[in-house]
Amino acid sequence: MSTVLKLDTLNKAFGSVIVADALGLELAAGEAVGVIGPNGAGKTSMFNLITGTLAPDSGRIQFDGQDVTGLSAARRSRMGIARSFQVPQPFTHMTVFENAMVAATGAAGLGGRAAERHCLAILDQTGLLPKANTAAGSLTLLDRKRLEMTRALCARPKLLLLDEIAGGLTEAECGTLVQTIKDIRSGGISIIWIEHVVHALLRVVERLVVIDFGRKIADGDPRRTMDSDEVRSIYLGLDADA
Numbered sequence: 001m002s003t004v005l006k007l008d009t010l011n012k013a014f015g016s017v018i019v020a021d022a023l024g025l026e027l028a029a030g031e032a033v034g035v036i037g038p039n040g041a042g043k044t045s046m047f048n049l050i051t052g053t054l055a056p057d058s059g060r061i062q063f064d065g066q067d068v069t070g071l072s073a074a075r076r077s078r079m080g081i082a083r084s085f086q087v088p089q090p091f092t093h094m095t096v097f098e099n100a101m102v103a104a105t106g107a108a109g110l111g112g113r114a115a116e117r118h119c120l121a122i123l124d125q126t127g128l129l130p131k132a133n134t135a136a137g138s139l140t141l142l143d144r145k146r147l148e149m150t151r152a153l154c155a156r157p158k159l160l161l162l163d164e165i166a167g168g169l170t171e172a173e174c175g176t177l178v179q180t181i182k183d184i185r186s187g188g189i190s191i192i193w194i195e196h197v198v199h200a201l202l203r204v205v206e207r208l209v210v211i212d213f214g215r216k217i218a219d220g221d222p223r224r225t226m227d228s229d230e231v232r233s234i235y236l237g238l239d240a241d242a
């Protein structure tokens with residue numbers, strides 16, 4: 001299988017706070033990987049490094065066979081990297097459909113009817129079609145999360161980065177969202193999903209990465225990783241033999 005993303009020995013620090021410590025990660029095309037770790041471990045910073053809103057102190061980032069380390073966030077977005085934000089960031093005064101169109105005409109470079117058709121298809125996929133004409137600022141939390149995903153998908157990504165998309169949702173809402181992410185994944189889009197709601201993550205991903213102090217401390221089968229002594233002691237704060 002071809003590699004869609006490769007992080008090679010990334011280092012980044014804000015003063016004494018290390019957010020990436022020789023961080024390496026490889027993602028195959030079509031793969032879905034979950035990322036967990038304590039608060040402040042550097043998970044969102046990793047997304048900022050991948051999308052290009054944060055420059056590493058050292059190390060390289062390859063996407064789709066190209067070194068993108070020096071490329072702008074806008075270039076990377078046009079190449080097919082899209083993300084959702086932990087705190088949804090829609091244009092609140094615009095409708096759901098208009099928010100989708102911004103992504104389709106910007107990052108995806110679509111125009112006219114093609115952009116409209118694409119947006120309607122994505123809104124259908126994310127369950128937001130009935131709210132297409134609703135102002136984004138008046139959506140419920142679940143729908144704001146759906147809109148985050150919609151905007152990312154309208155950019156026609158090869159790689160989708162999801163940042164704590166399940167937080168604050170009810171069990172039923174979480175189940176709905178998991179199904180949507182599974183559908184996206186089966187459409188061939190590669191996914192990296194940062195999530196504190198681990199049970200939601202485990203229903204989708206086939207690999208789990210654990211980050212602590214910017215360092216990757218585990219990377220492998222999700223359930224084995226969750227059960228490992230190192231993850232129990234570092235991530236869950238338990239003694240290895242507890």
Ligand SMILES: Nc1ncnc2c1ncn2[C@@H]1O[C@H](COP(=O)(O)OP(=O)(O)OP(=O)(O)O)[C@@H](O)[C@H]1O
Binds near residue numbers: 014038040
């Ligand atoms: N631009 C910045 N300037 C200074 N410090 C920053 C900056 N961005 C992040 N940090 C710090 O880097 C650390 C890692 O932050 P990051 O958001 O990557 O963690 P996280 O693992 O996503 O945490 P959480 O699970 O709480 O979202 C935190 O201590 C944060 O305060």
